[in-house]
Amino acid sequence: MLIKDEHFTTIWLDESNQVIKIIDQRFLPFRLVIETIHSSAEMCLAISEMHLRGAGLIGVAAAWGIYLACKESTDWDQLQLRAEELMNTRPTAINLQNAVDKMLDHLQRVDANHRLEESQRLAQMLSQQDIDACKSIGLHGAEILRTLSKKKNGQTINVLTHCNAGWLAFVDYGSALAPVYEFFNHGYPVHVYVDETRPRNQGARLTAWELAMQGVPHTLIVDNAGGHLMQKEMIDLVIVGADRVSRKGDVANKIGTYLKALAAFDNKIPFYVAFPSSTFDASISDGLSQIPIEARHADEVLYMQGIKEGEEFTFRIAPEATPALNFGFDVTPARLISGYITEFGAFDANQIDSDEWLAMFE
Amino acid sequence: MLIKDEHFTTIWLDESNQVIKIIDQRFLPFRLVIETIHSSAEMCLAISEMHLRGAGLIGVAAAWGIYLACKESTDWDQLQLRAEELMNTRPTAINLQNAVDKMLDHLQRVDANHRLEESQRLAQMLSQQDIDACKSIGLHGAEILRTLSKKKNGQTINVLTHCNAGWLAFVDYGSALAPVYEFFNHGYPVHVYVDETRPRNQGARLTAWELAMQGVPHTLIVDNAGGHLMQKEMIDLVIVGADRVSRKGDVANKIGTYLKALAAFDNKIPFYVAFPSSTFDASISDGLSQIPIEARHADEVLYMQGIKEGEEFTFRIAPEATPALNFGFDVTPARLISGYITEFGAFDANQIDSDEWLAMFE
Numbered sequence: 001m002l003i004k005d006e007h008f009t010t011i012w013l014d015e016s017n018q019v020i021k022i023i024d025q026r027f028l029p030f031r032l033v034i035e036t037i038h039s040s041a042e043m044c045l046a047i048s049e050m051h052l053r054g055a056g057l058i059g060v061a062a063a064w065g066i067y068l069a070c071k072e073s074t075d076w077d078q079l080q081l082r083a084e085e086l087m088n089t090r091p092t093a094i095n096l097q098n099a100v101d102k103m104l105d106h107l108q109r110v111d112a113n114h115r116l117e118e119s120q121r122l123a124q125m126l127s128q129q130d131i132d133a134c135k136s137i138g139l140h141g142a143e144i145l146r147t148l149s150k151k152k153n154g155q156t157i158n159v160l161t162h163c164n165a166g167w168l169a170f171v172d173y174g175s176a177l178a179p180v181y182e183f184f185n186h187g188y189p190v191h192v193y194v195d196e197t198r199p200r201n202q203g204a205r206l207t208a209w210e211l212a213m214q215g216v217p218h219t220l221i222v223d224n225a226g227g228h229l230m231q232k233e234m235i236d237l238v239i240v241g242a243d244r245v246s247r248k249g250d251v252a253n254k255i256g257t258y259l260k261a262l263a264a265f266d267n268k269i270p271f272y273v274a275f276p277s278s279t280f281d282a283s284i285s286d287g288l289s290q291i292p293i294e295a296r297h298a299d300e301v302l303y304m305q306g307i308k309e310g311e312e313f314t315f316r317i318a319p320e321a322t323p324a325l326n327f328g329f330d331v332t333p334a335r336l337i338s339g340y341i342t343e344f345g346a347f348d349a350n351q352i353d354s355d356e357w358l359a360m361f362e
Numbered sequence: 363m364l365i366k367d368e369h370f371t372t373i374w375l376d377e378s379n380q381v382i383k384i385i386d387q388r389f390l391p392f393r394l395v396i397e398t399i400h401s402s403a404e405m406c407l408a409i410s411e412m413h414l415r416g417a418g419l420i421g422v423a424a425a426w427g428i429y430l431a432c433k434e435s436t437d438w439d440q441l442q443l444r445a446e447e448l449m450n451t452r453p454t455a456i457n458l459q460n461a462v463d464k465m466l467d468h469l470q471r472v473d474a475n476h477r478l479e480e481s482q483r484l485a486q487m488l489s490q491q492d493i494d495a496c497k498s499i500g501l502h503g504a505e506i507l508r509t510l511s512k513k514k515n516g517q518t519i520n521v522l523t524h525c526n527a528g529w530l531a532f533v534d535y536g537s538a539l540a541p542v543y544e545f546f547n548h549g550y551p552v553h554v555y556v557d558e559t560r561p562r563n564q565g566a567r568l569t570a571w572e573l574a575m576q577g578v579p580h581t582l583i584v585d586n587a588g589g590h591l592m593q594k595e596m597i598d599l600v601i602v603g604a605d606r607v608s609r610k611g612d613v614a615n616k617i618g619t620y621l622k623a624l625a626a627f628d629n630k631i632p633f634y635v636a637f638p639s640s641t642f643d644a645s646i647s648d649g650l651s652q653i654p655i656e657a658r659h660a661d662e663v664l665y666m667q668g669i670k671e672g673e674e675f676t677f678r679i680a681p682e683a684t685p686a687l688n689f690g691f692d693v694t695p696a697r698l699i700s701g702y703i704t705e706f707g708a709f710d711a712n713q714i715d716s717d718e719w720l721a722m723f724e
Contacts, residue, residue, distance in 0.1 A: 029681035193687075196663070198560060198584040201679060208684040220686040222560040222663055223585045224618025228692035231620070231650060256586025258593070262624040288593060301558070301584055304666055306677025315668030315675055317563060319391035322570040324582040325555075330590035 001167040001181075002213055003032060009131075009172045010057050011064065013124065018071060020064045024051045025168060029209035030307050040069040040082045047089040047096075050200070054169025055243045055279050056130045059095030062086045063123040066103040070119040074112045080104070091292040092252055092329045093243040094281040099126055127171050133276035134173035136343035141179025141239065141274055142186070144339075144346055148236055148270075149188055156189040158236045160226055163197045163254035164206040165241025165274065175274040176239040177207070179341065184216050192218040193235065195226060197254060199300040199326060223256050227263035238264045239341070242275040249334030249352035250287025251275075255327055261336040273332075274341040280361040287331040298324040363529040363543075364575055365394060371493075371534045372419050373426065375486065380433060382426045386413045387530060391571035392669050402431040402444040409451040409458070412562070416531020417605045417641050418492045421457030424448045425485040428465040432481040436474045442466070453654040454614055454691045455605040456643045461488055489533050495638035496535035498705035503541025503601065503636055504548070506701075506708055510598055510632075511550055518551040520598045522588055525559045525616035526568040527603025527636065537636040538601040539569070541703065546578050554580040555597065557588060559616060561662040561688060585618050589625035600626045601703070604637040611696030611714035612649025613637075617689055623698040635694075636703040642723045649693040660686040 001008065011022045014036070020043070024035040035051055037043050043065035045051075047058050069082035083100050090096060103122055110118045148157050165176035173181065177192075184190050192211055197203035204220055211218040221229065229235050238260055244252040251257070251273050264271035284290040301324035304317050318324065340347045344360050351357055363370065373384045376398070382405070386397040397413055399405050405427035407413075409420050431444035449462050465484055472480045510519050527538035535543065539554075546552050554573055559565035566582055573580040583591065591597050600622055606614040613619070613635050626633035646652040663686035666679050680686070702709045706722050713719055 194684075196560065198558065198586055204680040204684070209681045212681055212683050218684070220663055220680055220684050222617070222688070224560055224616075224621065224692075225687070225689055227620040227624070228617055228655070228689055231692065254586075255584070255590055258589040259586065259621040259625055262589070262628055263621055266624055293590070301582055304668060304677075304679065306666060306668070306675075306679045308675060308677050313670060313675065313677060315670040315677065317666065317668045318566045318582055319571045319574055321574050322556075322566070322580070322582050325587070326584075327587055327590055330586075330593065 001172060001210065004213070010052060010168055011061055011127070011171060013064070013120070020068065022046060022052050022061070023168070025053060025206060026051055029205050030312050037068065039072060040065045040086065043068060044085050044089050047086070054164065055093040055095045055241065056134070056170035056175065056276060058090060058093055059099035059278055060123070060127045060130050060171055062096050063099045063103050063126045066100065067119040067123045070116045074115065076108070076112070079107070090294060092294045093279070095278045098278050102126065130171045130276065130278065131173065133278070133343035134170050134175060134178050137175055137274050137276065137341050138173055138178030138182035140346045141272070141341040142182035144272065144341070145179055145183040145188065145190065152236070156191050158191050158193060158234060160193045160195070160229065160235045160238045160260065161207060162195040162203065162240050162257050162260055164202040166207055166210045168206045168210055169241060175241040175276065177210070179239065179274065180216060181214060184214070190216065192216060193226070193229060194218050194220050195223050195256070195260070196220060197256065198223055202254070226260050230263050230267040230269050235269055237270040237272060239272045239274055242273050242279050243329055244287070244291050245273070245275055245280050246284040246287040246291065247282050247353055247358060248285050249337060249340065249349065251332045251337065252287060252291040252293070252329050253332065255330050258330040258332045261332040265336045270338040271336065272339050272341055273337055276343055277361050282358060282361060288333060291331055293330070294328040296326045296328050298326050301326050363534060363572065366575070372414060372530055373423055373489070373533060375426070375482065382430065384408060384414050384423070385530070387415060387568060388413055391567050392674050399430070401434060402427045402448065405430060406447050406451050409448070416526065417455040417457045417603065418496070418532035418537065418638060420452060420455055421461035421640055422485070422489045422492050422533055424458050425461045425465055425488045428462065429481040429485045432478045436477065438470070438474070441469070452656060454656045455641070457640045460640050464488065492533045492638065492640065493535065495640070495705035496532050496537060496540050499537055499636050499638065499703050500535055500540030500544035502708045503634070503703040504544035506634065506703070507541055507545040507550065507552065514598070518553050520553050520555060520596060522555045522557070522591065522597045522600045522622065523569060524557040524565065524602050524619050524622055526564040528569055528572045530568045530572055531603060537603040537638065539572070541601065541636065542578060543576060546576070552578065554578060555588070555591060556580050556582050557585050557618070557622070558582060559618065560585055564616070588622050592625050592629040592631050597631055599632040599634060601634045601636055604635050604641050605691055606649070606653050607635065607637055607642050607702070608646040608649040608653065609644050609715055609720060610647050611699060611702065611711065613694045613699065614649060614653040614655070614691050615694065617692050620692040620694045623694040627698045632700040633698060634701050634703055635699055638705055639723050644720060644723060650695060653693055655692070656690040658688045658690050660688050663688050
């Protein structure tokens with residue numbers, strides 16, 4: 001997508017130096033910082049410390065981490081250790097595990113001398129698959145927006161989204177925002193209400209920024225406001241991304257998603273989850289009891305980053321003595337979800353857990 | 363209540379100088395600032411700019427504003443103008459209107475020469491009524507906590523609260539937190555999960571601070587987290603305050619309350635609203651369509667206050683070009699509320715809108 005009219009992806013191979021380049025998202029929206037990742041250990045840090053984040057992107061980043069590990073050693077046991085480290089950086093998004101599994105599955109059948117070039121080819125392929133899946137999600141999701149647009153006689157469609165499931169959460173295009181971009185680029189009027197998404201403010205910092213860069217009209221709201229906006233008929237549909245989708249359609253996504261799903265259900269507003277098949281976990285049925293939820297450091301709640309006169313600061317926003325608890329995700333049960341948008345098409349809630357649905361992800 | 367072991371109320375008459383003193387809550391938790399209010403115009407500013415806030419407190423503050431107006435002029439028309447200005451400072455909490463109405467009702471029957479002393483007496487009385495009502499709410503609410511405590515065999519009761527409905531929102535004791543203080547002071551184990559409450563962070567800044575000052579165990583969470591905590595059975599009950607309660611029990615309260623009520627309902631967790639009768643509006647039946655919701659400045663969303671190395675700063679936390687929308691309240695429909703705690707007792711949802719319920723508030 002575009003940053004000041006220049007095309008970017010969130011991660012890419014610098015072929016001449018055999019290193020990985022990423023947008024270091026910790027500095028957005030205040031500064032565009034490109035970081036060079038030289039080793040699988042650096043990639044582990046970049047994932048766990050959230051230099052990059054987003055289900056699709058951390059999957060592809062882990063694949064590139066395996067490529068870097070192949071550069072570091074031709075020893076299979078070493079590679080497995082590095083893979084283990086990459087897999088343990090973050091627990092909730094299944095994309096990470098899916099990508100590492102795919103890399104290892106293939107590489108174990110490859111001669112040690114060819115592992116580096118094969119790992120490069122495969123990581124490149126997973127990166128391209130992520131891009132293609134997001135493009136397809138955009139096409140299928142835009143269809144839903146066009147149907148709503150017809151119902152509203154072409155009036156502006158108001159979308160609510162939570163966290164960032166735009167292009168910054170993938171290699172390009174995004175999941176939840178891909179339909180918005182597709183719809184907008186065809187000249188339809190659309191406006192996005194952006195949930196701030198405490199504690200890390202991915203909505204305020206990333207979604208607002210990427211929508212502004214593409215010229216999509218949007219308004220920032222606090223996470224508390226979505227329910228009221230739905231009660232007042234200011235939202236036509238909700239689209240969010242996912243970090244893991246269970247076989248029966250339960251969705252782990254950024255903490256607070258469940259609250260918006262409840263409000264959408266209560267107000268009969270369509271609530272869609274957009275995700276590529278790399279986010280699907282066929283091994284899990286009940287999301288609430290089976291998806292591991294990441295607990296992150298309390299400081300993410302107690303401190304905040306901001307800008308004053310061009311300078312960035314981190315400051316404390318709570319009393320000195322106050323402790324905090326910080327879960328990264330929650331699980332929205334399938335019963336609250338209207339439909340799912342994948343690279344294979346859009347699916348109604350009643351199509352979930354069918355043979356057709358499961359076959360699609362094999 | 364206590365601030366570093368010294369007893370305070372949030373507002374009081376300085377009798378020797380005939381001025382009003384308030385805790386200027388804009389500086390909490392970083393600094394304790396006492397502001398002197400000399401005129402009804404200064405009181406208007408203190409209310410609208412939220413030097414003080416909270417349904418009960420702004421009612422009493424408006425009563426003291428009328429007292430200051432009586433000092434300024436003995437002219438009845440002038441007094442009515444000042445009353446109008448006080449009433450227009452904030453639209454949602456009915457306490458403001460109720461207090462000003464009571465003051466004017468009484469003062470119009472008083473000789474102009476006696477208005478000042480009568481206004482002082484009446485404002486003092488409304489202040490005392492606020493204190494007494496909150497004390498009673500504490501007693502009635504603690505009964506509910508004791509019942510839960512028995513069910514849990516004396517294990518710690520985990521309360522979730524949103525915004526600040528503690529003593530800082532009233533003259534003393536508070537509404538939602540009064541039962542917690544009463545229960546805690548009798549030696550029962552209790553722990554409060556405090557919703558941060560964006561955009562003004564009254565939870566992180568005021569509730570966490572006042573709980574710490576009384577020694578009540580508490581943990582700060584982001585507004586997004588409550589639903590997940592309920593799903594994981596970490597919350598025994600929710601208690602919130604109110605800015606206006608309709609005759610059929612709909613509740614206007616800080617934006618985001620509705621989302622927590624939905625989550626409590628979905629997880630079968632008791633959801634209580636604590637309020638003194640000064641917050642009741644018998645003239646309104648359907649809260650959602652009839653209670654006016656205050657829209658505040660977008661900067662409250664786009665900027666944030668914090669502390670760094672002992673110094674306070676205001677920072678921008680969103681991209682430069684991003685617009686924001688900022689509603690102060692939402693309405694929770696009565697169907698989601700388990701019960702109400704007033705100075706007259708605790709009431710089940712099915713007792714609402716009965717003759718007995720309405721008679722109580724007359």
